Structure formats: C-alpha cells, structure tokens
Amino acid sequence: MFDQLALLGTGLVNTFDPLNFSMILVGLVVGILAGALPGITMLNAIVLVLPFTYLMGIVPSLLLMTSVYCGGVFGGSITGILFNIPGDPMNVPTTWEGYQLNKKGFVSKALGMAIMCSAIGGFLSALIMTFVSPPFAKVALSFSSCEYFSVVFLGLVSVVVIGTRSLGSALISLFIGMFLGTVGMDDIYGAVRFTFGSRIMETGINFTTVLIGLFAIGEVLDQLSVKSKGEGEIIRTRPKTTLPRFAEIWGLRNTVLRGLGIGTIIGAIPGTGATVASFVSYGVEKQVSKTPEKFGTGVWEGLAASETSINASTGGAMIPLLTLGIPGSGATAVMMGAFLLHGIQPGPLLFSKSPESVYTIFVGMLVCNLIMILAGLITAKFFSELMRVPENILCAFIITFCLLGAFALRNDMADVWFMAAFGVVGYFMRRYALPIPPMILGIILGPLSEKYFLTTMIGAGNDFTIFFRRPVSGCLMVISIVLLLMPFLRTLGKRGRKRPEAA
Amino acid sequence: MSSSKAGPAQNVSLGPIWKSLIGPLLILLLTIYFYFLAGKIDEPPGPEQLGAAFWPKMILIFLMVDCRIKAGEILKARGIRDAEATQAGPLPEVDTLKLAVMIVMIIAAVYFMDIIGFPLANFLFLLLFMRIAGLRKKVPLLLTSILGTVFLLYLFVKVVYLPLPKGQWFFDDMTIILYRILHII
Numbered sequence: 001m002f003d004q005l006a007l008l009g010t011g012l013v014n015t016f017d018p019l020n021f022s023m024i025l026v027g028l029v030v031g032i033l034a035g036a037l038p039g040i041t042m043l044n045a046i047v048l049v050l051p052f053t054y055l056m057g058i059v060p061s062l063l064l065m066t067s068v069y070c071g072g073v074f075g076g077s078i079t080g081i082l083f084n085i086p087g088d089p090m091n092v093p094t095t096w097e098g099y100q101l102n103k104k105g106f107v108s109k110a111l112g113m114a115i116m117c118s119a120i121g122g123f124l125s126a127l128i129m130t131f132v133s134p135p136f137a138k139v140a141l142s143f144s145s146c147e148y149f150s151v152v153f154l155g156l157v158s159v160v161v162i163g164t165r166s167l168g169s170a171l172i173s174l175f176i177g178m179f180l181g182t183v184g185m186d187d188i189y190g191a192v193r194f195t196f197g198s199r200i201m202e203t204g205i206n207f208t209t210v211l212i213g214l215f216a217i218g219e220v221l222d223q224l225s226v227k228s229k230g231e232g233e234i235i236r237t238r239p240k241t242t243l244p245r246f247a248e249i250w251g252l253r254n255t256v257l258r259g260l261g262i263g264t265i266i267g268a269i270p271g272t273g274a275t276v277a278s279f280v281s282y283g284v285e286k287q288v289s290k291t292p293e294k295f296g297t298g299v300w301e302g303l304a305a306s307e308t309s310i311n312a313s314t315g316g317a318m319i320p321l322l323t324l325g326i327p328g329s330g331a332t333a334v335m336m337g338a339f340l341l342h343g344i345q346p347g348p349l350l351f352s353k354s355p356e357s358v359y360t361i362f363v364g365m366l367v368c369n370l371i372m373i374l375a376g377l378i379t380a381k382f383f384s385e386l387m388r389v390p391e392n393i394l395c396a397f398i399i400t401f402c403l404l405g406a407f408a409l410r411n412d413m414a415d416v417w418f419m420a421a422f423g424v425v426g427y428f429m430r431r432y433a434l435p436i437p438p439m440i441l442g443i444i445l446g447p448l449s450e451k452y453f454l455t456t457m458i459g460a461g462n463d464f465t466i467f468f469r470r471p472v473s474g475c476l477m478v479i480s481i482v483l484l485l486m487p488f489l490r491t492l493g494k495r496g497r498k499r500p501e502a503a
Numbered sequence: 504m505s506s507s508k509a510g511p512a513q514n515v516s517l518g519p520i521w522k523s524l525i526g527p528l529l530i531l532l533l534t535i536y537f538y539f540l541a542g543k544i545d546e547p548p549g550p551e552q553l554g555a556a557f558w559p560k561m562i563l564i565f566l567m568v569d570c571r572i573k574a575g576e577i578l579k580a581r582g583i584r585d586a587e588a589t590q591a592g593p594l595p596e597v598d599t600l601k602l603a604v605m606i607v608m609i610i611a612a613v614y615f616m617d618i619i620g621f622p623l624a625n626f627l628f629l630l631l632f633m634r635i636a637g638l639r640k641k642v643p644l645l646l647t648s649i650l651g652t653v654f655l656l657y658l659f660v661k662v663v664y665l666p667l668p669k670g671q672w673f674f675d676d677m678t679i680i681l682y683r684i685l686h687i688i
Binding site: 167168169171172175176178179182186188189190191192193194217221224225226390391392393395396397399400403404407408411413416417420423424427431432434446450453454457458461462 | 526527530537540541544551552553554555556557558559562563565566569570572573575576596597598599601602605606609610612613616617625628629632633636637638647651655659663665666667668
C-alpha cells in the first residue's frame, strides 16, 4: 500500500511536468473537437496523434493519447445536445435526452450536466482502475462469447425502454436496423448476404453512415422544409454553459453510480466498449425510473446515465490493456501500439518493469478527467457560438460536414451514398413517427449479437440453454428478461390498482 | 358504457386507418421477399451448424410478427388515435417543393463530388443550398461558400490528410492547381 502511494506521488509529480501537463491539455481539446465533428471519430484522432508521439518519451505520449481518448468520448455529446448530431454512436443516448432538453430551453444546463457527469464518471472509473485493476481484469477475461452475447442482449432489450409511444413501431425499427446489420459478408461463415451482386455492399453498411444520415440530414431536412414553425423550435441564442450545482448532482447520485458501475464493467470487457455501455446504462436507468414514460422527452437521469457510463468505460477499457496487454477496443489497440513503439510490452510485467509509467498514466487519467471540466466548458463555448449562425448557413455546413464525415470513414463514396439515402429515410421516419433510435441500436448491436450468438452455438452444439447455465450469462439473461417484462408487469400492476378503486 | 366506447370509433372513417396500415403492410411484403432471398444464401450450413441464413431469417420472422402486432395496434387504437391527433394539433405544414429540391441537391452534391471534385462541388452546393434555404444577400452567400470551402479543404486535406475526390478529366488538374494555389500540397 505504501509503495502504491509512493508510486502515485511519483505519478502526480510526472503529470504536472510542464510537457506532460501540456500534452493533457492539447489531447483533451483535440479529442473533444474530433469527437464533436461527425465522421472524425475519437479513434481517428488517436491515430492522427500517434505520429507525433514518435519524438516524445513514453509518458507524454501516453498522456497525450489517453487525454484524446477521454476527450473524444465526451466530445460527441456537445454536437448531439446542440444540433442533434451525435459525434459517435456512443453519444446517441445523450443526444436523445440532450437535444430534447435543448428544445425545452435547457441547453446551457444540459451541456453543463454532460460535462460534469462525464468528468465524474471518468474520474471515478480511473480511481477504480488505479486500485483494483488486476482482480478486475481476471474477472473480465473469464467472459466468453456466451457472456458477451448476454451483455449485448441486455443492450438490445433497452429498445423496450427507449422513449416511444408505440412498442410495435419501436420493434419494427429495431428489427429493420438488425436486418441492415446482416447486409454484406457474414463474419462467421463468410457468406455474402443481401448484396444483390454489388461489391460495394459486400463490406456491409457502416453504422456511422446510417447514424449521420438518420440524425443529421433527416433533422436538417425536417427543420428547413417546415413552412411555419411551432413552439418546438429551438431557441437560437448563444447558450452559456452552466455547470450544475452540487445539490443537482447529489440528486442524481444513484443514476451516476449506476452509470459508473455499468460503464466500468462493460468497458473492461474486451470487444464491448462505450457504445454498449451507454445504451445499457440508458436502458437500465429508464427501467428503474419512476417516470419511464418521460424518457426521450428530455430527462436529466437519461442524460446523466449515458454520459457517466461513456467516460466510465475509458477507465474500464484501460484495465485489460495495462494488466493483461489485451486491447479491448480500437482506441486501446492504438495505445498498445504506442507502448510497443517505445519498447514497452503492456501486461502483468509492466507493473514490475515500469511502475512509474503505469502510475503516471493512472494519475494522468485522474487529472485529465478533472481538467476536462475546463476543456469541456471552453469547447462547448466554441460550439455554442455556432448557435448564433443563421439557420440556413448552419444547415448547409452541417450537410457538408456529414458528407465529409461519411467519406472519411473509409475514403469511399459508397458510404456517402448510403449516408445521403439514410438521410432521406430519416426525414420520412420522423414525419411518419417511426422511431429512429431503435434502428440505430439494431444496426450497432445486431452484428455483435449475431457474432457472439453463433460463436456460442458452435461451441455449445446449438444448445440454447447455455446462456442460462453459465452464472454471469444466466444472471444477465434473467435481468434482461425481467427488464423486457417490466412494461407488461407495470400495466398489470396499474390495472390491479384501478380495480379496487373502481370497486 | 358500450356506446361511449364505440362512439369515437364509429365516427372514424376507414380511410386514415388504411393509410396507417400501408406502412406495416409494405414492410411485411418486403420482409417476406427478403425471407425468400435469405433461403438462397450460398453457404449451406455444415453438420450441427445454424448457417449464415439463420440469423437474418430469425430477424425477419420477428419482423413479420411485429408487423402483425403493429397492424393490430393501429386497428385497436383507431378511435384513440384520432382523439390524440386532434389534441396534439396538426403537424407543421411542409413546403414539398423546397423539400424535394433540397433532397435532389444533396443527391446531386454526392454525384458530382466524384466527377467535378470536392472543391467545386462543395462550393456550388453551399451556394445553391443556402440560397434555397433562404439566404438572399449575394455577398455573404458568395463569401460564405468560398471561405467555407477553403476552410474545409485546409481542415480535411491539410490537417486530417483526407484524400478528398479531385474529380475526373480536367477537373482533376483544376483541383490540383487549386491545392497548389492554397498551399495545401
């Protein structure tokens, strides 16, 4: 324990070295900006800063990359709240609530709440990472495809709780999304599905193109095509980000703690990450809420749950990387590359060979999440300035950014075509009240669930009961089924209460 | 009691209900078609394997069942639906021509980006789209289109190293000349 504290002290001194500290600042701003621009993902930003780390030492390199990582996962929430354009798929649940809060006139507070919850989630998960990394990593590693499927299934179940008046419409949207996820080359058997002979379709439909199209282009068309605007029009003033008061955060403490737990655990499971964490966290939050019907209309709990879990997943994702040398996501894989570039092999030996570097990363992440409040405020102010830009100019540039964002994914015009097509689809889905979020959920989690389901079935000889026989998977499946049945149980409960009253 | 329940439903004409049913019916027909296509996937499953068609077929079956549920929801709520719609007020009126022009412009921008190159296609798109969206003043319109395109070129080509489409034929040379003038390459 004393050694650990001494190493933390060394880490603290290293972190506040001028070069290291400036790397944190630069990384946060780059990460938040990259995360906020649709199409330029946090992963793109980490890859972009990688060449700059060649000339640096290992500590500033890793601090730069971890701060880009932490800033990047938060950045997409800013444009999600301001313009209904989530920078990354992980920011979609934040957008559902944040944009509605914006429409209600709470944009300043929504931005502030997103910043605070991100910082709290990231800080506490980094703290967890500092003290419980090794045992945590062992548990996460014991997960097989069976448990992965159960986690993803839990995410899919959240469609039942996604704000929509009609469960039938939500399920249609979800299954269409899941079906779109099957287009292209199948991961397990290598079969080509529903491509109509087109080579472009073989690589599948990238979910980011669907995301950008449905949300951003659909929204622009919807806003500009309306002749006379009603009360729902966004108040186009320059919002000033207002950080929430302590009492407001304290009021959401249970939500934040649930988001922290879900984010850290899911983040630590290789292959899942922040996107699954944010969907699961949002879904769980709605299920435990006393007013679940209000979700999707601008609810603070929904925003806080999603934001906390997204940044909590960053601490979780670092656990298997540092303790076992296993990158669980694209971002941590690039970071592993940076370790290797400097001749350091992440894994159990890292703690004995370069403990100072490890503890500097730990402290760096803690500091990074604290400074993120400041960096978030500055960046949010910059993006808020855009709210003063006239609607016709802003919308034209949003479309251009979307076209560029879709192209940047794979440098392929096919993605731009898909994005434009889904933009038109998104507009009509809005007009005909077919909910968009379930489709996004389906196209993101559908391919993952298929992969884990079929892998499990191959290993278990098509025995479906395997999902209930393994303890962790069984618990997750039971939780999912309970969540799935909860709306029906609530309805039954309401009927039961009405009967005695009527009598 | 029964008359009050039947009341609103009786006043509803069947027209809007059939309109609402078109969506689920159309999706159902497409689902059946794709289910048929899924049966033709060229990868017969090995022994004790579910095969590549299993997952999409399962989704499509769920989708078919759900279309049936949705149709039931529509028929069940026909009276309530009309009452809700009246309470919520009419949807904002849409300028159909403007909408159609905007959709065509987005498609045209994607199409021409590959042919005339990103800089020119983007400049024209910004210029025309902002004009259609209601920006009337000529100088701001022109300046925003030019400066916006230059800013995007610097950001994406110079900073992010994104090889944006340069266009075909002489448009390719034109884009390269523009890049040189702007010191992008």
